[in-house]
Amino acid sequence: MHIVTISEMKELETRADKEYGLTSEILMSNAGRSAAELFEANLLPTHKLKGLKVLFLIGPGNNGGDGLVMASHLEKEGALISLYYWKEHKLVVQGTRRPDEVVDETLAEQIQRADYIIDALLGTGRSRPLPDDMRALLARVKDERARRADLRLVAIDLPTGLNADTGEVDPGSIAMDTTITLACPKQGFFFFPGRDYIGDLEVGDIGLPAALESQLQTDMLTGQQVHKLLPERPLNSNKGTFGKVMLLCGSLPYPGSAYLAGSSAARVGAGLITLAVTEKMLSFYASSFHEATFTILPEENAESYERAKALIDKLEGYKALLIGPGLGQSSNTREVILQVLEHLRSLPDETRPHLVIDADGLNNLSALERWWTLLPKDTVITPHPGEMGRLCKGVKVSGGNIERLELARTKAREWQVNLLLKGSCTILVDPEGRTRINWWGNPALATAGTGDVLAGMISGFLAQGVQPFDAASAAVYLHTAAADLVNQNMHIGRAGLLASDLLPNIPISLVDTAHAKM
Numbered sequence: 325m326h327i328v329t330i331s332e333m334k335e336l337e338t339r340a341d342k343e344y345g346l347t348s349e350i351l352m353s354n355a356g357r358s359a360a361e362l363f364e365a366n367l368l369p370t371h372k373l374k375g376l377k378v379l380f381l382i383g384p385g386n387n388g389g390d391g392l393v394m395a396s397h398l399e400k401e402g403a404l405i406s407l408y409y410w411k412e413h414k415l416v417v418q419g420t421r422r423p424d425e426v427v428d429e430t431l432a433e434q435i436q437r438a439d440y441i442i443d444a445l446l447g448t449g450r451s452r453p454l455p456d457d458m459r460a461l462l463a464r465v466k467d468e469r470a471r472r473a474d475l476r477l478v479a480i481d482l483p484t485g486l487n488a489d490t491g492e493v494d495p496g497s498i499a500m501d502t503t504i505t506l507a508c509p510k511q512g513f514f515f516f517p518g519r520d521y522i523g524d525l526e527v528g529d530i531g532l533p534a535a536l537e538s539q540l541q542t543d544m545l546t547g548q549q550v551h552k553l554l555p556e557r558p559l560n561s562n563k564g565t566f567g568k569v570m571l572l573c574g575s576l577p578y579p580g581s582a583y584l585a586g587s588s589a590a591r592v593g594a595g596l597i598t599l600a601v602t603e604k605m606l607s608f609y610a611s612s613f614h615e616a617t618f619t620i621l622p623e624e625n626a627e628s629y630e631r632a633k634a635l636i637d638k639l640e641g642y643k644a645l646l647i648g649p650g651l652g653q654s655s656n657t658r659e660v661i662l663q664v665l666e667h668l669r670s671l672p673d674e675t676r677p678h679l680v681i682d683a684d685g686l687n688n689l690s691a692l693e694r695w696w697t698l699l700p701k702d703t704v705i706t707p708h709p710g711e712m713g714r715l716c717k718g719v720k721v722s723g724g725n726i727e728r729l730e731l732a733r734t735k736a737r738e739w740q741v742n743l744l745l746k747g748s749c750t751i752l753v754d755p756e757g758r759t760r761i762n763w764w765g766n767p768a769l770a771t772a773g774t775g776d777v778l779a780g781m782i783s784g785f786l787a788q789g790v791q792p793f794d795a796a797s798a799a800v801y802l803h804t805a806a807a808d809l810v811n812q813n814m815h816i817g818r819a820g821l822l823a824s825d826l827l828p829n830i831p832i833s834l835v836d837t838a839h840a841k842m
């Protein structure tokens with residue numbers, strides 16, 4: 325599913341008319357019908373359309389036009405519709421126009437009795453700050469929503485006043501329960517503060533030919549897309565079929581990371597997991613991770629070339645290598661990483677394990693000048709905003725604002741990596757600038773060890789032959805899906821998840837993609 329900017333959306337509309345004769349009237353009619361269908365589909369099981377009291381706030385442009393088409397569909401199905409035309413200051417209650425002198429009073433009544441209020445005031449055409457009387461209208465709706473939690477607010481295309489490119493909002497904008505966006509999600513939905521105003525996101529089909537969208541470079545990750553990326557599991561297979569993962573992770577203060585990453589690689593289906601660890605650490609892993617195999621490395625005070633060689637000597641036949649989680653940042657460890665990278669660069673593409681670098685792997689690299697020139701082709705790196713800041717030599721990187729997007733795009737191209745920039749809506753960019761953004765986020769994931777799980781999942785997909793950008797994309801989507809499953813199955817809210825709770829839910833999240841709604 326493509327994500328668009330305002331100008332990309334306008335261009336799609338223009339080309340639809342020019343190349344396919346799809347005039348804006350046709351598109352609006354499709355938009356209104358599709359919004360009505362999605363609205364009705366999501367009413368169940370709590371509400372039914374017959375007798376439902378729905379107040380539409382209608383703006384002066386095509387967004388208002390979409391609202392009017394939607395309203396007429398709902399009315400035909402038995403909903404009780406009132407329309408408030410903001411610009412004309414006109415109120416129509418179930419087909420009857422109110423006289424001008426009673427509009428305010430009746431509007432107040434309509435707001436108080438509505439089951440649903442639909443925001444069809446402004447969409448992508450908003451060009452200036454909201455006028456005071458529109459802000460006042462939205463404030464009345466917001467107050468009513470605060471008073472009555474069962475009042476539902478639904479935006480058509482986008483919440484009025486939200487900047488669809490940047491996610492900035494007008495002071496008058498209000499948070500919706502649902503946004504039914506038309507044709508494509510808008511870029512601004514994925515960045516704060518806008519992200520908090522969208523509510524549940526639904527995407528209505530307005531009948532744009534798929535060919536029109538072929539130029540678009542930015543996608544929203546969806547379950548249906550991830551389902552197609554998952555590796556096949558033929559019956560005629562053995563553990564060799566699904567690839568081996570080597571992990572250079574974990575050190576004395578952070579032993580859990582190798583366990584979490586390795587288990588996660590196995591949970592997405594990799595055939596064999598090997599932890600490269602020192603003998604001192606072996607007993608810890610052997611007792612907690614029965615399925616792992618081990619490569620024994622010299623202790624951390626040994627010469628770096630001996631440590632690197634012990635790993636390099638065992639790498640043959642591995643399809644994926646994960647470097648970083650819990651590894652520590654001693655200069656000796658940095659030298660080990662450099663020697664391993666040098667070895668990987670010397671291998672031909674066909675035999676080189678795919679590389680993922682996370683956490684301390686990145687922190688070690690960021691201490692070096694032009695570190696990206698040391699990476700083998702098609703490396704996946706997975707910084708959180710702090711690590712990204714260090715990789716960019718001190719740039720402040722936001723966890724959720726729009727500047728992240730441009731930075732991620734610029735750096736993925738400059739560094740020629742598959743960049744996964746973590747955040748509330750994680751961004752992925754490949755070396756050519758192709759971009760994918762994860763809509764789903766889960767605040768319960770903001771806890772130690774969940775990054776190790778993500779890095780492990782990517783490595784597990786790489787071992788099974790999934791291409792690096794796709795492996796990272798699938799892992800990001802499934803990581804939040806697994807967190808949502810933890811929330812549901814353990815009945816926990818936004819806090820209290822342990823990274824290890826994700827592990828048994830990862831395979832379930834894979835299965836669930838087969839039934840994903842989008």
Ligand SMILES: NC(=O)C1=CN([C@@H]2O[C@H](COP(=O)(O)OP(=O)(O)OC[C@H]3O[C@@H](n4cnc5c(N)ncnc54)[C@H](O)[C@@H]3O)[C@@H](O)[C@H]2O)[C@H](O)CC1
Nearest residue numbers: 337351352355385386387446447448449450451452453481
């Ligand atoms: N792009 C498509 O393919 C389709 C879009 N559809 C819908 O149309 C809107 C965009 O419509 P547009 O008429 O361009 O813009 P708006 O309805 O958002 O508003 C324009 C209207 O409002 C006035 N205006 C602008 N800013 C303000 C302001 N701050 N205060 C008051 N008034 C303002 C402006 O002068 C115009 O009169 C899109 O979001 C979709 O909902 C269709 O669905 C078809 C396909």
Ligand SMILES: [K+]
Nearest residue numbers: 443446480482
């Ligand atoms: K709107």
